Amino acid sequence: MRMIGITLLGSTGSIGVSTLDVVERHRERFRIVALTANQDAEGMAAQCRRHRPEYAVMADPVAASRLRLLLSGMARPPEVLAGTAALESVAALPQVDSVMAAIVGAAGLLPTLAAARAGKRLLLANKEALVVAGSLLMRAVADNGAEILPIDSEHNAVFQCFPGDFRPGCGLEKLGVERILLTASGGPFRDTPPEGLAQVTPEEACAHPNWDMGRKISVDSATMMNKGLEVIEACWLFGARPEQVRVLVHPQSVIHSLVQYRDGSVLAQLGNPDMRTPIAHALAWPERITSGVAALDLLEVQKLDFRLADRERFPCLDLAYEAATEGGTYPVILNAANEVAVAAFLTQRIGFMDIPAVVGKTLQRLPREGVEDWEVGQLLEADRRARRVAEQNLAGLAE
Numbered sequence: 001m002r003m004i005g006i007t008l009l010g011s012t013g014s015i016g017v018s019t020l021d022v023v024e025r026h027r028e029r030f031r032i033v034a035l036t037a038n039q040d041a042e043g044m045a046a047q048c049r050r051h052r053p054e055y056a057v058m059a060d061p062v063a064a065s066r067l068r069l070l071l072s073g074m075a076r077p078p079e080v081l082a083g084t085a086a087l088e089s090v091a092a093l094p095q096v097d098s099v100m101a102a103i104v105g106a107a108g109l110l111p112t113l114a115a116a117r118a119g120k121r122l123l124l125a126n127k128e129a130l131v132v133a134g135s136l137l138m139r140a141v142a143d144n145g146a147e148i149l150p151i152d153s154e155h156n157a158v159f160q161c162f163p164g165d166f167r168p169g170c171g172l173e174k175l176g177v178e179r180i181l182l183t184a185s186g187g188p189f190r191d192t193p194p195e196g197l198a199q200v201t202p203e204e205a206c207a208h209p210n211w212d213m214g215r216k217i218s219v220d221s222a223t224m225m226n227k228g229l230e231v232i233e234a235c236w237l238f239g240a241r242p243e244q245v246r247v248l249v250h251p252q253s254v255i256h257s258l259v260q261y262r263d264g265s266v267l268a269q270l271g272n273p274d275m276r277t278p279i280a281h282a283l284a285w286p287e288r289i290t291s292g293v294a295a296l297d298l299l300e301v302q303k304l305d306f307r308l309a310d311r312e313r314f315p316c317l318d319l320a321y322e323a324a325t326e327g328g329t330y331p332v333i334l335n336a337a338n339e340v341a342v343a344a345f346l347t348q349r350i351g352f353m354d355i356p357a358v359v360g361k362t363l364q365r366l367p368r369e370g371v372e373d374w375e376v377g378q379l380l381e382a383d384r385r386a387r388r389v390a391e392q393n394l395a396g397l398a399e
């Protein structure tokens with residue numbers, strides 16, 4: 001069997017570490033060509049010693065210098081590269097077959113796009129890239145013979161419930177699909193009384209009941225902006241209209257999502273909440289490999305509960321639906337304002353309920369522009385503009 005060469009963008013993060021765990025279980029099948037991270041030189045040095053990549057990239061040049069020092073005693077160390085352009089070049093190397101896009105935020109857009117343009121199999125965890133540049137990214141996949149396989153557990157579940165010959169762009173109607181049902185745990189505050197939400201701390205917001213994730217997506221799960229971003233992600237991945245994607249709160253996180261067909265059938269994918277399952281699925285697709293995740297024990301689970309999302313407690317969900325429906329620059333603005341607001345919440349500059357306030361205000365203050373023929377540079381400019389306005393809105397809150 002030919003070894004599959006992998007570039008792992010965001011290797012020191014939660015998805016990155018889970019990916020390396022799966023890869024390590026299948027050394028005969030996968031070979032790490034490049035690892036990338038932002039600032040964590042120590043974490044990267046340990047991963048380099050263990051996985052022996054050809055390249056190690058640190059987006060932060062100071063961290064790259066530190067990494068070179070840390071690896072100086074290593075026999076045949078990787079080539080250490082620095083800066084964001086290097087992220088794009090390792091995503092497009094000829095010896096790479098699959099690129100795991102697991103950088104957090106819009107910062108992952110350019111390398112993700114580079115992988116699509118180079119015709120790679122793109123394993124997409126970085127949902128923000130699709131929210132910001134959905135049409136551009138999906139076109140790049142189609143035009144360059146690339147493949148896109150969802151890592152986000154809900155979208156991976158939907159993909160598994162689709163017919164085997166599904167390809168992006170083939171249309172839900174043709175598949176007989178009426179609706180996509182994305183499940184949501186409801187996050188750590190699903191039962192917190194609304195008046196208590198203003199006081200919650202970053203630590204409480206990051207203590208997710210079912211999933212162990214990076215801090216940004218943990219806060220997004222707590223505000224349910226994560227589910228909103230996932231609605232937009234589903235629209236692009238599966239060619240769905242926003243009204244065809246519904247959100248269902250399912251506190252146990254055992255059903256990862258469902259697809260409702262025209263004939264009344266509803267197909268679901270179930271499993272223990274562990275990202276190694278969708279990662280293993282996408283890494284080996286269409287084959288199945290072991291992931292390290294224990295089999296689901298339904299006798300232990302016993303009960304599966306469902307309820308509607310509380311739109312008042314979680315205004316981010318409606319903001320995301322609005323952005324999905326309006327399209328154009330709205331999803332770019334939604335995402336940029338959310339990234340600014342979440343960072344401010346994590347550093348305790350604003351309160352939890354200020355997150356939807358900042359996002360809502362930023363959407364109000366900027367006009368919607370059509371993006372059909374936009375280049376990535378124009379999208380990134382719209383992203384920067386939205387960040388500036390969101391920063392002003394943060395300052396406004398402090399007054």
Ligand code: NAD
Nearest residue numbers: 010011012013014015037038059103104107125126213214
């Ligand atoms: P994380 O914060 O744990 O890791 C982020 C990774 O990206 C790190 O390796 C970090 O070094 C790198 N990074 C951060 N900023 C960067 C920058 N400016 N330039 C280059 N690299 C940068 O995040 P995570 O939880 O692993 O999430 C990664 C992505 O996967 C996110 O888009 C998230 O929404 C998505 N996702 C995560 C999970 C999960 O369970 N963690 C599930 C579904 C989707």
Ligand code: MG
Nearest residue numbers: 152153154230
């Ligand atoms: Mg998800």
